[in-house]
Amino acid sequence: MSTPLWAADTMRQVITPSDDSIVLESLPSGPRISAPTTTTNTSSLASQLERVQSLLTIARQQGDPRYLGYADAQLRVLLAKHPADLGTQLLQARLLQANHHFDAAERVLNTLLASPSAVHSEAALMSASIALVQGRYAHATKRCHQLTGLAMLPFSLICQAQVQGATGQASEALARLNALPAKQLGLTSDQRTWWRLSQADMADRLGSDNSAEDDYREAAAAGSAEAVAAYADWLFWQGHARDSLSLLAPWTAHDGLLSLLTRAEQQLGLSKSATAHKQQALGRWQAFLARGEPGHERELATFYLDVMQQPATALRLAQRNWTVQRETADYRIYIRAALAQSAKKDLAILAKWQASTKFEDVRVQRWLSAGNAALPSSNK
Template sequence: MTPIIRFAGHSLLCALLCSWPSAAALAEAYIPARDNLVLDIVPARKSNPLDARIARLQGQLAAQPQVFARASELAQAHLERFRRDGDPRDLGQADALITPWLQTRPIAPLALLLRASIRQSNHQFDLALADLDTVMRASPGNTEALLMRASILQVQARYADARESCGGLVMQDAVIAGVCLANVLVVSGQPQQGVALLQRLAPQAPDSHGVSAWVWASLGEAASWRGNTQLAEQALRAGRKVSPDDAYLKTAWADYLLSQHRGAEVQKLLADDTRNDNLLLRLAMAEQQTRDDALAGHIADLNARFAAAAARGDRVHLREEAMFRLYLLKQPEAALKLAQANWQVQKETADARILLASARAARQPAAASPALQWFKQAGLPA
């Protein structure tokens, strides 16, 4: 199975949506007048091995719909593509494939593991942990369960528990265990040791299952947080070389370029990624840096998307909406409320940064206290 690594707090969307209603349409649901009305034109995916594998697996499942191995393999492939592209259709398809198998007794551990991954992507962290606990009772050394558990616990700032889960990986894969531990060290008071460990492990990481891209991304972000821009750029470029289409790596690379005021490079990088909310946000921020005329249209698009998410009760994108309100709309009070709500769910470096920046912009220093305390304990500069 493809490892589900590192991205607990960075999953991009949580529902199966192929089009976004305008802000004006949110007050009343739109019901098409006829079944064949075109609501949106979904761009075709580029031909690549993963897409070809999904097409092949769909055919195999159609021939054997009652075989769990067929459904689970296809669900795993959709989750792999979701992590690569950030396309919500894949997350919804994985959910639909697994749901029937959660009604069987006993439930297969793999079905629970896949549901945990979906719940993780939806920021339903406690529910995901409950699934993982069940999986580990049946399979105590399950690598994917231990790694996902460590990732979620790290996002929740439960660092001692996260280190314990990382330790459980040692017998399964020393490199993955080391990277898992290094990621925890970086945000729990030992960032220098964490970066050093990532530097040592990055060249050893296998290319398979996205492990190498994960390690380089981890190193690039950690180095950037510590202000080592040279190492950050080298690591992120190495990750992009291994996995150029990975949505998380694109986001990390765009964030780094934006921090260096290299907006024109971000525009070139993300020109074809406007369906992905996280990447569209970074594209708009780059257009703000370069004073591009396309900015107004992208702000309107993002505003409609966040309004639609709020109307659905989807609060996965609180961090990104806070960034949107603060940096693009210049609404620090609204941004602060979103950042505070986000902080109740996840506590990563980016979450602390937007909370701190919003509190300062809103001139509410007391609201910055949780972020400042987090940076102090993490050993990272605020």
């Protein structure tokens, strides 16, 4: 489940560069919306919360870190003024989730779920999402069943299917999702994208390529960075690096998508653009690592394995990522990095996890059977 993942549980560390050559962040170019860091006394709380939510949405869709910062600054003001407001607390949990502070997000959500409230279902759905990302399927199931009422029925069904799909019942779960009447559910564009990505992921892991492509294409059409990344990665591994490149070309401002673009360019032998984009991506990722912030280890591991061809570094990043996230992409990059390093201990850890969860993935099985990392040059 990939609902929007969103003020850190601790204050962010202030970094003072010791030299003008140190890059703290590479920001996308182009126009941006006005983002004041304070709220006005004339604005209602509801309108201020809506403003913060819009910033979180932009951050998720565009992958632009500036908007998380804007949201953080404005939300701190609202939390100071309205610490007991449920809507404000819910947005706090969303921002924590976006910054990969999952434990802190859960603490906020547990407070909201301790008693019935207007945001109870939203809190339960967010908690289920975090649990699915972390591979805590029993907890996710519990939260899925807390989504009560007619309006939440579609979300409860999708939530339960996602747990099924990750625990040995992917075929049954995919059939349940495909049977849902899309036009009758009244889902927003973001919610439809979430649903389509869930279906695409299951179909991909089952080897149902036509079904996976239909859902990936429809999800990516909504224009979110997450969906574009998923579809572009699928195209790449299907042997369609040029189609992957075309999809990624407008997204050079997004660190993770720039890495995928560079990988496709290398595969296609476009050495001039690949070299330029590789240096650009390397500078961004090195700045990210220098700041010591959590998150994005999955994208970093992919970059160092596929673009930099440094499997030892990729494996360390994949190991770190696995302690936090256990979705399909996390499983795959850890497997590939472990195979590239012939890391038997890591492969044993993953085999034990797969046996306990019954997680199905035909592509991983092919990689394991081949006995190598299936690096981009092999396109296996």
